[in-house]
Amino acid sequence: MTEHDIEIAVNGTEHELTVDSRTLLVHALRDELGYTGTNIGCESSTCGACTVHLDGDAVKSCTLLAVQADGSEVGTVEGLADDGSYAPIQEGFQKEHGLQCGYCTPGMMLAANDLLERNPDPDEEEIREAIEGNLCRCTGYQNIVNAVEFAADEMAEVAADGSGEPAGSD
Amino acid sequence: MGIETITSDELDVESVLGSAVERREDPALITGEAEYTDDIQRPNMAHMAVLRSQYGHARIDGIDTSAAEEMDGVIGVYTADDLDVPGEIPVGWLLDSLRTPVHPLLAGDVARYQGDGIAVVVAEERSIAGDARDAIEVEYERLDAVTDPKEAVEDGAPVVHDDLEDNTAFDWEIGDADETDDAFANAAHTAEVDLTNQRLIPNAMEPRATVAEYKPGTEELEVHLTSQNPHLHRQLMSGVLDVPEHKLHIVAPDVGGGFGSKIHHYPDEALACWCAMETGRPVKWTATRTETYLTDAHGRDHVSHAELAMDEEGTITGMRVKTYAGMGAYLSTFAPAVPTYLYGTLLSGQYDIPAIHCNVVGAFTNGAPVDAYRGAGRPEALYLVERIITLGAREMGMDPAEFRRQNFVPEDDFPHQTPVAVEYDSGNYEPALDKALEAVGYDDLRERQAELREEGRYLGIGLSSYIEACGLAPSELAGQLGAQAGLWESGLVRVHPTGKVTAFCGTSGHGQGHETTYAQIVSDELGIPYDDIEIVEGDTDEIPQGMGTYGSRSAAVGGSALATSSQKVVEKAKKIAAHQLEASEEDIEFSNGEFSVAGAPERSMHIQDVAAQSYLAHDMPEGIEPGLEETSFYDPDNFVFPFGTHIAVVEVDPETGEIEFENYVAVDDVGPQINPKIVEGQVHGGVAQGIGQALYEGAEYDSNGTLVTGSMQDYVVPKAEHIPRMETDSTVTPSPHNPLGVKGVGEAGTIAAPQAVVNAVTDALQPFGIDHIDMPLTNERVWRAVNDAPSAEDGGSEAVADGGERAEDEPSGSDEGGEN
Ligand code: FES
Ligand code: FES
Numbered sequence: 001m002t003e004h005d006i007e008i009a010v011n012g013t014e015h016e017l018t019v020d021s022r023t024l025l026v027h028a029l030r031d032e033l034g035y036t037g038t039n040i041g042c043e044s045s046t047c048g049a050c051t052v053h054l055d056g057d058a059v060k061s062c063t064l065l066a067v068q069a070d071g072s073e074v075g076t077v078e079g080l081a082d083d084g085s086y087a088p089i090q091e092g093f094q095k096e097h098g099l100q101c102g103y104c105t106p107g108m109m110l111a112a113n114d115l116l117e118r119n120p121d122p123d124e125e126e127i128r129e130a131i132e133g134n135l136c137r138c139t140g141y142q143n144i145v146n147a148v149e150f151a152a153d154e155m156a157e158v159a160a161d162g163s164g165e166p167a168g169s170d
Numbered sequence: 171m172g173i174e175t176i177t178s179d180e181l182d183v184e185s186v187l188g189s190a191v192e193r194r195e196d197p198a199l200i201t202g203e204a205e206y207t208d209d210i211q212r213p214n215m216a217h218m219a220v221l222r223s224q225y226g227h228a229r230i231d232g233i234d235t236s237a238a239e240e241m242d243g244v245i246g247v248y249t250a251d252d253l254d255v256p257g258e259i260p261v262g263w264l265l266d267s268l269r270t271p272v273h274p275l276l277a278g279d280v281a282r283y284q285g286d287g288i289a290v291v292v293a294e295e296r297s298i299a300g301d302a303r304d305a306i307e308v309e310y311e312r313l314d315a316v317t318d319p320k321e322a323v324e325d326g327a328p329v330v331h332d333d334l335e336d337n338t339a340f341d342w343e344i345g346d347a348d349e350t351d352d353a354f355a356n357a358a359h360t361a362e363v364d365l366t367n368q369r370l371i372p373n374a375m376e377p378r379a380t381v382a383e384y385k386p387g388t389e390e391l392e393v394h395l396t397s398q399n400p401h402l403h404r405q406l407m408s409g410v411l412d413v414p415e416h417k418l419h420i421v422a423p424d425v426g427g428g429f430g431s432k433i434h435h436y437p438d439e440a441l442a443c444w445c446a447m448e449t450g451r452p453v454k455w456t457a458t459r460t461e462t463y464l465t466d467a468h469g470r471d472h473v474s475h476a477e478l479a480m481d482e483e484g485t486i487t488g489m490r491v492k493t494y495a496g497m498g499a500y501l502s503t504f505a506p507a508v509p510t511y512l513y514g515t516l517l518s519g520q521y522d523i524p525a526i527h528c529n530v531v532g533a534f535t536n537g538a539p540v541d542a543y544r545g546a547g548r549p550e551a552l553y554l555v556e557r558i559i560t561l562g563a564r565e566m567g568m569d570p571a572e573f574r575r576q577n578f579v580p581e582d583d584f585p586h587q588t589p590v591a592v593e594y595d596s597g598n599y600e601p602a603l604d605k606a607l608e609a610v611g612y613d614d615l616r617e618r619q620a621e622l623r624e625e626g627r628y629l630g631i632g633l634s635s636y637i638e639a640c641g642l643a644p645s646e647l648a649g650q651l652g653a654q655a656g657l658w659e660s661g662l663v664r665v666h667p668t669g670k671v672t673a674f675c676g677t678s679g680h681g682q683g684h685e686t687t688y689a690q691i692v693s694d695e696l697g698i699p700y701d702d703i704e705i706v707e708g709d710t711d712e713i714p715q716g717m718g719t720y721g722s723r724s725a726a727v728g729g730s731a732l733a734t735s736s737q738k739v740v741e742k743a744k745k746i747a748a749h750q751l752e753a754s755e756e757d758i759e760f761s762n763g764e765f766s767v768a769g770a771p772e773r774s775m776h777i778q779d780v781a782a783q784s785y786l787a788h789d790m791p792e793g794i795e796p797g798l799e800e801t802s803f804y805d806p807d808n809f810v811f812p813f814g815t816h817i818a819v820v821e822v823d824p825e826t827g828e829i830e831f832e833n834y835v836a837v838d839d840v841g842p843q844i845n846p847k848i849v850e851g852q853v854h855g856g857v858a859q860g861i862g863q864a865l866y867e868g869a870e871y872d873s874n875g876t877l878v879t880g881s882m883q884d885y886v887v888p889k890a891e892h893i894p895r896m897e898t899d900s901t902v903t904p905s906p907h908n909p910l911g912v913k914g915v916g917e918a919g920t921i922a923a924p925q926a927v928v929n930a931v932t933d934a935l936q937p938f939g940i941d942h943i944d945m946p947l948t949n950e951r952v953w954r955a956v957n958d959a960p961s962a963e964d965g966g967s968e969a970v971a972d973g974g975e976r977a978e979d980e981p982s983g984s985d986e987g988g989e990n
Pocket of ligand 2: 098099100102105135136139375426681
């Protein structure tokens with residue numbers, strides 16, 4: 001197995017590590033770097049539990065090689081909260097009871113944030129479409145949709161206040 | 171937009187019970203701090219992989235492990251011959267004359283389902299373990315397979331276990347056959363249907379996992395496990411591994427969903443433990459999604475024939491049911507109870523039926539073992555009941571809502587004894603039905619349905635008036651029925667000298683929000699602020715005894731254990747307070763945490779101060795021990811029986827078979843709600859799984875026993891766009907059986923939804939004379955049903971124009987096109 005030295009920044013912290021060619025990004029994050037907030041549900045790109053941000057875009061880290069992330073910025077659930085205060089998306093999930101077992105939640109929140117960056121005011125259908133690659137077996141999705149709407153409203157309010165970037169929206 | 175949550179500092183001490191306080195579980199889960207089993211690392215940890223049979227049925231003529239053993243980083247490779255443990259997975263529920271073939275940890279001579287374990291590898295890295303597993307060579311001799319439960323018990327079917335030639339695990343019945351036959355002999359009208367309740371795959375998002383660590387110094391085996399019931403796992407694994415219970419420490423850390431699939435004890439868990447003891451290394455095993463498809467205990471798998479007898483007026487006089495229940499290749503932990511006591515006992519539904527008889531044949535097949543999956547037996551029962559009731563109404567030409575109302579157990583007939591052994595605790599079925607009818611605007615909908623039909627559009631309204639049995643109990647009864655465990659729950663409430671509380675419960679949540687709801691219960695009983703109360707569960711060292719979380723038992727049984735312990739704490743604290751306030755105990759009043767002397771409210775003491783005094787113990791009443799903590803083992807008197815009515819409104823496109831939801835309304839009566847937001851969430855999730863079964867999900871084996879729905883690409887776990895927005899509401903009928911009056915809600919949606927949807931779709935397709943389509947109602951199945959419909963020969967739209975012509979030989983059809 002060929003090994004590679006790579007550099008990735010996770011939530012703003014630089015890491016240098018050596019990985020096998022075949023090591024997946026999700027395993028590098030979880031097993032090598034200890035970012036276990038990112039979960040694995042299927043390892044086949046269908047469930048979305050492993051969704052992280054790669055240079056700002058939501059990607060499934062189970063079908064990306066760690067070497068492909070060399071030199072990139074990775075955002076995980078651990079980076080959402082800023083100085084102990086929740087990002088709007090986290091607040092939304094808590095307030096709207098958008099989670100039960102919480103296993104899908106990190107990936108779900110990162111997928112939702114990606115949507116909100118592209119479309120700050122999505123309607124219900126757009127939300128459901130945007131999270132179609134993220135499966136949740138517990139919630140029936142309704143409260144997840146509500147959580148994303150909550151975050152959108154919250155972010156719009158922050159933006160209207162002119163205080164710039166809302167916390168943790170990476 | 172549903173119920174609004176409040177934060178804990180907005181909680182009013184007087185109404186902490188019943189408030190939609192935000193879950194205290196969430197902060198760890200939304201920040202990534204939560205610790206699931208696969209997150210756990212141990213120094214020097216090794217990894218296990220399991221080689222599984224690729225065939226559904228095959229003789230194993232040889233296993234060559236040499237290539238695997240030689241690989242760098244491989245610590246050990248083991249087959250059935252290497253295991254020196256008692257080596258059998260036990261059955262936790264024994265029926266009379268149940269046949270229990272040996273369920274080995276690894277298949278030795280014969281693999282009986284695809285996924286049956288054949289060998290395990292322990293290696294330095296997860297990836298090496300996988301590589302080595304793939305390097306093991308197995309010589310198979312393929313055998314014929316059988317996967318349909320009805321075919322399995324027919325003459326000449328392939329035999330799953332050599333010594334059980336008829337593939338029959340049990341032949342069980344309930345109810346009175348003669349009385350039921352009489353009812354049919356005297357019936358004015360009858361309805362009948364053949365239906366299947368298809369095999370389902372639970373698909374908790376977190377795959378099963380185990381981290382086992384053996385400490386030779388103390389001879390203790392510590393196991394972190396994806397478990398819904400660590401104590402039950404301890405009990406079963408103690409026998410399998412021959413490790414005494416007090417040396418087995420089982421922890422369920424954060425668990426990413428279970429839905430029943432994490433109740434049972436699987437070979438993989440015992441194997442990881444055995445490997446840890448054998449190698450002296452901590453060992454981790456985590457299932458891949460493929461493994462969860464192949465080996466998580468599947469659910470349902472019934473093939474049934476149901477009949478309903480009615481008199482002239484449409485009053486039900488009898489019901490007869492014959493069911494073939496697939497058990498898979500081996501009997502899983504609670505498997506024998508599911509299609510028997512959890513199924514047959516609910517066949518009376520919400521109805522007053524004088525005579526019922528049900529016969530269930532449990533069949534071994536070459537499929538994964540079948541066991542409890544969300545609802546367990548009850549969804550199978552209520553699907554059947556609510557399908558045949560709908561067909562009964564159609565036979566009578568009655569509106570399905572009115573037919574139900576006419577046959578409901580009347581409000582003044584509780585407790586109600588059914589002919590299938592159970593006594594319903596409390597109920598009042600009409601208000602829930604009425605609320606649901608009102609919410610969908612039933613009368614208008616029926617009018618609109620008729621108008622739309624004129625335009626060639628097919629709206630369908632499906633009712634489901636379900637009942638559920640939760641909080642399985644009492645232990646004595648469970649024992650008589652064959653349970654190999656009690657069904658009580660333990661709760662310990664410890665008030666610390668600071669007045670803060672830690673409460674421990676033997677249940678084990680995995681997404682249900684116990685830490686929140688239990689803290690609400692304890693806060694309410696003790697009058698101690700919610701934020702001062704912490705809940706601990708899921709660890710056999712923290713709380714010595716327990717039974718776990720399944721069958722919607724946690725609030726009714728676990729919550730009651732905590733309420734009982736809290737009440738004992740208050741009793742003791744009252745004695746101490748009376749003594750210190752120099753009053754007699756009878757004169758002490760207790761309210762919102764404050765003990766005060768009747769008539770002299772200024773003489774008072776808060777329970778948190780009493781706690782401090784109890785540990786100081788300088789001034790205690792005679793005979794009272796220091797400290798303030800109490801334990802109880804709560805064993806309920808009876809089950810609790812939640813109920814409700816769900817209504818699905820759909821539009822079906824007969825040209826494409828597509829089904830679109832117009833509305834979904836759920837009115838549930840789960841007794842008083844501890845936290846209405848959490849109740850709502852449970853209903854949403856349950857309904858989603860029920861809709862999943864109705865429209866999308868189904869495990870399919872081919873004739874060789876190969877699972878053709880073995881991945882998320884082939885088995886539809888519903889996505890966001892598959893599940894409609896739903897409206898929830900409730901009525902409240904407390905249970906007289908427990909101190910909180912609560913019932914249970916975890917499975918309600920899954921029990922109610924499938925037939926609401928199937929009834930809606932078949933209602934829409936009445937003009938085509940379609941009375942039944944087996945789940946899942948995929949577009950293709952619906953389209954085929956329309957094309958094969960008797961009236962389709964003349965073209966569907968003509969059938970509509972003439973008011974829905976019916977085929978003469980339709981057993982349950984009526985000329986009028988049923989209720990419409
Ligand atoms: S684990 Fe990556 S999509 Fe499922
Ligand atoms: S909350 Fe459990 S899978 Fe989404």
